[in-house]
Every structure is written in structure tokens, then in C-alpha cells.
Amino acid sequence: MSDKTTQEIVLNGINASPGICIGKAYLVDKEGVDVISRYAIPKAQVANELKRFKAAVKKSRDELRAIIENMPEDFRQQINILETQEVLIKDKLLYGKTITVIEQERVNAEWALKKVVSQLKSIFQEMADPYLKERASDVVNLADRIMRNLVGAKQINIGQIDKRVILVAGDLSPAETSQIRLEKIKGFITDKGGKASHTGIIARTLEIPAVVATGEATATIKNDDLIILDGVAGTVIIQPSERTLVKYEKRRMRYERQKAAINRRSRLPAETLDGQSVKVLGNIELPEEVVAVINYGGDGIGLYRTEFQYMRRPRFPDEDELYDKYSDVVQVMAPKPVTIRTLDINGDKAIAAENGFNEANPALGLRGIRYCLQRPEIFRTQLRAILRAAVFGQVRIMFPMVATQREVVQAKEAVKKAAGSLAQEGVPFGEEFEIGVLIEIPSAVIMADAIAEEADFFSIGTNDLIQYTLAIDRTNKNVAHLFRPLDPAILRMLKRITDIAHQKNIKVFICGEMASYPIHVPILLGLGMDEMSMNPQAIPTIKQMIRSIKISDTKPLVEEALKLRSAEKVFALLRDTYGDILSEFNRTDNGAGNVIEEKAKGKGARRKA
Amino acid sequence: MMISKEAVITNELGLHARSAAQIAKLAARARHGVWLVKGEERAAASSIIDLIALECPRGTKIAVIIDNPSDREVLDAISELIENGFGE
Numbered sequence: 275m276s277d278k279t280t281q282e283i284v285l286n287g288i289n290a291s292p293g294i295c296i297g298k299a300y301l302v303d304k305e306g307v308d309v310i311s312r313y314a315i316p317k318a319q320v321a322n323e324l325k326r327f328k329a330a331v332k333k334s335r336d337e338l339r340a341i342i343e344n345m346p347e348d349f350r351q352q353i354n355i356l357e358t359q360e361v362l363i364k365d366k367l368l369y370g371k372t373i374t375v376i377e378q379e380r381v382n383a384e385w386a387l388k389k390v391v392s393q394l395k396s397i398f399q400e401m402a403d404p405y406l407k408e409r410a411s412d413v414v415n416l417a418d419r420i421m422r423n424l425v426g427a428k429q430i431n432i433g434q435i436d437k438r439v440i441l442v443a444g445d446l447s448p449a450e451t452s453q454i455r456l457e458k459i460k461g462f463i464t465d466k467g468g469k470a471s472h473t474g475i476i477a478r479t480l481e482i483p484a485v486v487a488t489g490e491a492t493a494t495i496k497n498d499d500l501i502i503l504d505g506v507a508g509t510v511i512i513q514p515s516e517r518t519l520v521k522y523e524k525r526r527m528r529y530e531r532q533k534a535a536i537n538r539r540s541r542l543p544a545e546t547l548d549g550q551s552v553k554v555l556g557n558i559e560l561p562e563e564v565v566a567v568i569n570y571g572g573d574g575i576g577l578y579r580t581e582f583q584y585m586r587r588p589r590f591p592d593e594d595e596l597y598d599k600y601s602d603v604v605q606v607m608a609p610k611p612v613t614i615r616t617l618d619i620n621g622d623k624a625i626a627a628e629n630g631f632n633e634a635n636p637a638l639g640l641r642g643i644r645y646c647l648q649r650p651e652i653f654r655t656q657l658r659a660i661l662r663a664a665v666f667g668q669v670r671i672m673f674p675m676v677a678t679q680r681e682v683v684q685a686k687e688a689v690k691k692a693a694g695s696l697a698q699e700g701v702p703f704g705e706e707f708e709i710g711v712l713i714e715i716p717s718a719v720i721m722a723d724a725i726a727e728e729a730d731f732f733s734i735g736t737n738d739l740i741q742y743t744l745a746i747d748r749t750n751k752n753v754a755h756l757f758r759p760l761d762p763a764i765l766r767m768l769k770r771i772t773d774i775a776h777q778k779n780i781k782v783f784i785c786g787e788m789a790s791y792p793i794h795v796p797i798l799l800g801l802g803m804d805e806m807s808m809n810p811q812a813i814p815t816i817k818q819m820i821r822s823i824k825i826s827d828t829k830p831l832v833e834e835a836l837k838l839r840s841a842e843k844v845f846a847l848l849r850d851t852y853g854d855i856l857s858e859f860n861r862t863d864n865g866a867g868n869v870i871e872e873k874a875k876g877k878g879a880r881r882k883a
Numbered sequence: 884m885m886i887s888k889e890a891v892i893t894n895e896l897g898l899h900a901r902s903a904a905q906i907a908k909l910a911a912r913a914r915h916g917v918w919l920v921k922g923e924e925r926a927a928a929s930s931i932i933d934l935i936a937l938e939c940p941r942g943t944k945i946a947v948i949i950d951n952p953s954d955r956e957v958l959d960a961i962s963e964l965i966e967n968g969f970g971e
Contacts, residue, residue, distance in 0.1 A: 362900070362931050367933055413932060
């Protein structure tokens with residue numbers, strides 16, 4: 275910051291993950307590659323810097339080769355582009371020149387590459403032929419790839435910072451978040467996103483405060499700005515005054531104390547006032563997060579998202595690699611259950627994305643079980659890994675994005691085949707496992723009775739179910755406030771699913787974000803959920819909420835809620851009934867209380883009578 | 884002694900990345916320098932980027948030049964490629 279007359283700037287956004295932190299800003303630019311800084315390389319280190327650059331080039335080349343090899347012939351156009359890039363990569367004006375710059379100017383490889391690329395860009399810029407000018411993008415794309423590998427290989431930029439920082443970005447895709455060394459991150463601020471966006475989920479899982487949907491954070495905040503991030507209120511204060519700093523430091527400490535108090539009780543079972551005990555499980559994405567689930571007193575894993583091993587890499591993981599990860603989780607959690615969701619590849623969480631596999635509408639595209647049934651060899655690899663891991667504990671297999679009964683039948687057939695192949699090869703695998711369906715598409719709700727015939731359990735994925743039912747993209751700031759778990763349409767769907775599960779005598783769980791808010795607990799208990807699963811950090815709060823209420827009160831409450839005509843009215847009913855209990859949580863976890871109010875905040879709350 | 888051969892870019896899209904890549908591939912076989920010349924400017928045939936930057940849309944007259952006659956085969960192959968419109 276150059277000016278000395280600093281003025282506090284306050285940005286409002288959505289409080290995606292609670293907590294308060296104070297620190298220096300670190301900006302991630304649009305491409306997801308860190309802002310490149312220049313630094314001198316001592317003479318003795320030049321050779322090493324060259325090696326680093328060459329390694330990044332080689333890695334980029336290998337990646338391109340692998341992508342080309344995995345690409346079906348129909349993508350001829352794509353293959354052409356990639357093959358051109360493959361040749362381009364060693365072009366002397368790119369490769370040779372970067373090496374010259376490193377050698378002669380003794381600067382870091384990132385800077386040298388950036389310099390060379392911006393020179394090339396300006397050459398292309400001056401060209402008159404629009405088509406040829408456009409081709410400059412091939413060079414830029416390629417340079418981006420090398421840069422990613424350069425930065426990723428050594429993680430020089432994030433690694434350079436010895437203090438922990440607050441990350442500021444436009445939006446973070448799962449692939450980008452996987453590049454970040456999270457232990458260096460104090461908090462997240464993004465321009466876009468919503469409460470249930472990927473950044474929000476990751477932040478809550480790792481207990482890092484986050485404010486998303488600020489709209490203009492990257493435009494307003496500069497690198498190294500001192501900022502206060504209040505993930506409870508959803509505000510960001512840039513260049514705070516001394517007084518504000520003191521105020522927030524106190525607030526931060528109070529927050530930490532209250533959180534610690536709740537967490538101390540988290541290991542105790544969750545039993546309602548009238549003696550009904552309820553299982554509370556954790557959702558995880560990385561095997562390492564099992565520890566968080568155990569620490570927070572989780573009764574198992576209700577959702578293990580398995581996409582992570584498929585991201586940011588040129589090839590699909592092999593069976594042994596997957597088996598290692600799964601068996602880790604199962605072993606650590608045993609004898610408590612681990613619910614493994616089979617690959618839910620979609621637009622932004624996939625190798626497919628890196629393959630240039632673009633769909634206009636990925637949420638409605640080839641993903642989840644649809645994808646797995648089309649790619650039996652990939653599905654088989656994962657299923658075999660899961661079955662082998664099942665030796666070590668209680669495993670449940672869960673299929674995502676199921677729209678029809680037929681898909682369940684086919685997926686089960688694939689499980690049977692995978693088991694058969696293991697048996698034939700004499701490879702040990704667990705024979706005791708349950709198979710369930712993630713209920714997240716409206717058609718699956720409507721056909722729940724048919725699907726129940728093929729399943730041992732249902733688990734309700736409310737994030738997608740709400741998205742598909744209300745036609746709301748929860749990462750779209752313009753409509754994110756309409757993403758309401760308490761919408762009567764959603765309540766009726768939940769009612770239908772739980773009723774059918776009970777009738778058909780199968781278990782019913784919930785693993786969507788909805789379960790992580792205390793205000794929803796009475797509804798979920800009243801509907802008769804057998805288990806609730808959520809981000810590990812929410813477990814203590816939810817357990818405490820369960821301990822504060824009577825299950826016998828919740829059934830009539832659900833009946834009453836089902837008669838209401840708007841999310842606002844359902845919310846008001848819950849607030850009026852449980853306001854006293856909920857107010858205890860509000861202080862520590864703003865996400866707890868008023869889901870609707872927060873969402874409407876800053877969007878000009880519209881309340882219907 | 885250098886040898887020069889004239890050619891006209893005939894493919895619709897001109898000398899773009901993909902066509903330049905084909906030239907660069909051939910040029911890589913040469914032992915000595917291979918160049919594309921347009922008016923006063925010249926570009927190394929082995930560099931796609933240099934070739935693109937030469938800016939040759941359809942109809943551009945160029946000359947392919949080799950620094951040494953031993954690369955005659957490369958010269959002929961490149962000229963033929965250009966004359967055939969890069970097989971597009």
C-alpha cells in the first residue's frame with residue numbers, strides 16, 4: 275500500500291465458514307496461478323533454476339502426451355491443438371528464450387517465463403490478421419500449463435511466504451484448492467461463490483474462516499494489505515484502524531474460547547432430552563480428514579467424496595492407489611461405518627475438464643453414476659478398490675446422481691462383477707457391505723419406492739437436490755439467496771423420501787449441507803433420519819443441538835411445517851419454537867441460526883407476507 | 884551456399900499454429916538453418932512462434948531458404964507442404 279492516509283474499507287459477503295482471522299492478503303490471479311514475483315537467483319543457483327524450468331516443461335509435455343493418448347478419436351480438433359502445443363513447447367522463442375533470460379538476467383524461472391510470454395503476447399497483439407492473432411492463445415495456454423507446473427513443482431510462491439496469509443481469489447475450483455498448501459492459509463475471501471460452493475465446503479472442513487460472494491474482493495484488495503476476515507458476520511475489513519484491530523482481536527479470542535467449550539463436549543453421544551440417541555457422522559474429501567471426524571466425535575463417515583484422487587493429474591488412479599487411500603480411512607474409522615460415494619465426476623471436479631471435455635451444462639451432463647456406467651473399466655477399478663478396503667471395517671457403497679431404478683440395478687451388477695473378478699483372482703475383499711443410493715435428483719425422489727427395492731439405504735444429498743428441485747445454481751450470486759433448504763418443496767421431498775424408506779424398511783440418512791445447521795435439526799429428527807452427516811467441524815454443534823431438544827416435540831413440528839407455504843414461514847416457525855436454544859449457537863456459529871436471513875442480507879431481503 | 888524457393892500460402896487460414904507446426908517438424912530434420920522470408924522479414928522455420936509472428940495469411944508470397952544445399956530435401960518437403968495448402 276503506497277498511501278499513508280489509509281481508510282478502512284468494508285466488504286460484505288456470505289459467511290461461508292465461521293471464525294475470525296487477521297492477516298496479510300495474498301491474491302490468486304484469474305488463471306489460478308499465483309501472482310508471479312521476481313527475485314534474483316545467485317549465480318551458483320542458476321543451473322538449478324534451469325533444471326526446475328526444464329522439469330516443468332517436461333512435466334507439461336508428459337501431461338499433454340497423456341491427455342492426447344486418453345482422448346477418443348472423435349476429438350480430432352482438440353488433439354490437433356494439443357499436438358501443436360506439444361511441438362510448440364520446445365520452440366526456441368519460448369523454451370530457448372526463457373532459458374536465456376534465466377541465464378543472463380539471473381532471475382527465477384517463473385519470472386523469466388512470464389517475461390518471455392508477455393513479449394510474445396505483444397508481438398501477436400500487433401498482428402492484423404484476426405485468425406492468426408487468435409492463435410496466440412495456443413502459446414498462452416501452453417505457457418499457463420508450464421507455469422502451473424513450475425509453481426506447483428516447488429510451490430515457490432505460497433512457499434515463499436513464511437507467515438500465514440488470507441487468500442483472496444475470484445473463485446477457487448476444486449483443482450485449484452488442491453494446489454494450495456492449506457497450512458499456509460488463515461482464511462479465504464472470494465468474489466464469487468455461495469455458502470455451499472466448493473470454497474465454502476473446503477473452508478468449513480478445514481476450519482478456516484471464509485467469506486465468499488464479496489463481489490469485488492480481488493479488485494479492492496491488494497497483495498499484503500492487512501485485512502480482518504470475519505467469517506461469522508460475513509464481512510471483510512481492509513486496512514483496519516488500530517481501534518478496529520483491537521476490537522476484532524478480542525472478538526477472535528472470545529470466538530475461539532466458545533468454540534473450544536463446545537468441542538470439549540463433542541465426544542459425548544448425542545441423545546435427545548427424551549432419550550433418543552442419534553448418530554452424527556462426518557463428510558470428508560481427503561483421507562486425512564478422518565482425524566477431524568474422530569476429534570469432533572463423529573460416529574463414522576457419512577460421505578466420503580472420492581473425486582480428489584482423480585483431479586489434477588493426467589491419468590486415472592490405479593486400483594492399488596485407491597485401495598491404499600480407502601483402506602486407510604476404513605481402518606482408522608473401524609468399526610464405525612465409512613460411506614464411500616463412487617466417482618461423481620462433474621464439470622469442475624474432473625480429469626475430463628483437463629481433457630478439454632466441455633459440456634454446456636455439466637450439472638445436467640455426464641457425471642456420477644451415468645459416467646461410471648459408460649466407463650465400466652474406470653468404475654470397475656474403483657469398485658474393486660472399495661471392495662478390497664471393505665476387509666478392514668464397515669463399508670457402505672453409495673451411488674451418486676441416480677435418476678432411475680435401472681441405474682441402480684446396473685451399478686449393482688457392476689459391483690457383483692467386480693467382486694466376482696476379485697474372487698476369481700483370489701484377492702481378499704470384504705463381503706459384508708451395504709449398497710445405497712444418494713438421493714439428489716428429483717426423479718429419484720419420485721421413484722423412491724422403486725429405488726428402495728434395490729437399496730440398503732438412502733442418503734439424501736440436499737445440496738444437489740435443492741439445486742435441481744428449485745433450479746438454483748448455488749454459486750450464482752444472483753440467485754444463491756433462493757437456495758433454501760427450508761423451502762416447502764424441499765420439505766415435502768424429504769418427507770416423501772423418509773416415509774418411503776420407513777415403509778420399505780431401509781435406513782435413511784442425510785449428508786447434505788442442510789444437516790450442518792442446528793436450526794434444521796428438529797425438522798430432520800422429526801422426519802426420522804437415522805443418521806446425519808456433515809462437515810466434521812459442525813458435528814459438535816449439531817450434537818449439542820440434538821441434546822437440547824425432545825424428539826417427541828419434533829414430529830408435530832414437522833406436520834405443522836409441512837402445511838406452510840413459504841421458506842420464510844417455516845423458518846419463522848422454527849425460530850419461534852427453538853429461538854432460545856438457537857440463540858446459544860448464534861454467538862459461536864452464525865451459520866447456525868438464520869440461514870434465510872443471512873442469505874437475504876446484502877441481496878435486499880424480500881419477505882413475503 | 885543458400886538456396887531459395889518461392890511459394891504462396893494457399894490454405895484458407897494462412898500460416899497458423901497447426902500449419903506452422905508442420906513446417907517446424909520438417910525443419911527440425913535439417914542440419915543447417917531453414918528460413919521463411921516475407922519481404923524484408925524472416926523467420927526461423929524451426930520456430931512455430933516465429934512463423935506465426937511472420938504473419939502470413941492466405942495469398943502471402945514467401946520464400947523458403949536453406950543455408951546449406953545438403954538440406955535440399957527439407958526445402959522441397961516444406962515447399963510442397965505449403966503448395967498443397969498443408970493438406971487442409
